[in-house]
Amino acid sequence: MSPxxxxxxxxVAAELAGLGLALPGSLTQRGMRCGWAGCRCHRDPPQLHGPYWQWTRKQAGKTISRLVPDDQVDDYRQWLDNHRRLHELIAELEDITLAVADQRSGHQARPRRTRQKTA
Ligand SMILES: [Zn+2]
Structure with a gap:
């Protein structure tokens, strides 16, 4: 028998409760230019500093980003994974609820079911 x-x-609620911190966005690596014009990062071709980890997220059309120290990258990864899982769980809860609503309307609101064609 299915649950x-x-x-x-x-x-779903139990997993949500144990999820912990959640952060939207993504983690990328990028090279950076410094402020010193004579540096190798300003040459052609440039030799950029880094790579550094950067967290980025889009909010209301604006991109927000911040550098992430190497020793915090694992935390960020976990938070990003949690955020993805959070949305999977929300989608699952919506599916479950929709199935219940469909079943009810099938029993109550719809007096006659659409006839299925037999082959
Ligand atoms: Zn430089």
Whole structure:
């Protein structure tokens, strides 16, 4: 027997409760230019400093970014993974709820079901 919608929703809620910190956006590596004009990073072709880790996110059309120290990269990865999982769980909860709503409307609101064509 498959689990009831309530059981599935409870499992989603339990995982949500244990998820921890969550951060949207992405983590990339990039080279940087410094402020000293005589530096190798300003030559042609440039030899950029780094690479450095950078966290980026789009918010209301604007890109927000910040440099992430190497020793914090693992934390950021975890937070980004949690955020992805958070949205998967929300989508799952919506699916479960929609299935319940469909079932109810099938029983109550729709007096007659659409006839299925037989082959
Ligand atoms: Zn430089």
């Amino acid at each position: 009831s919608p309530q059981d599935r929703a409870a499992r």
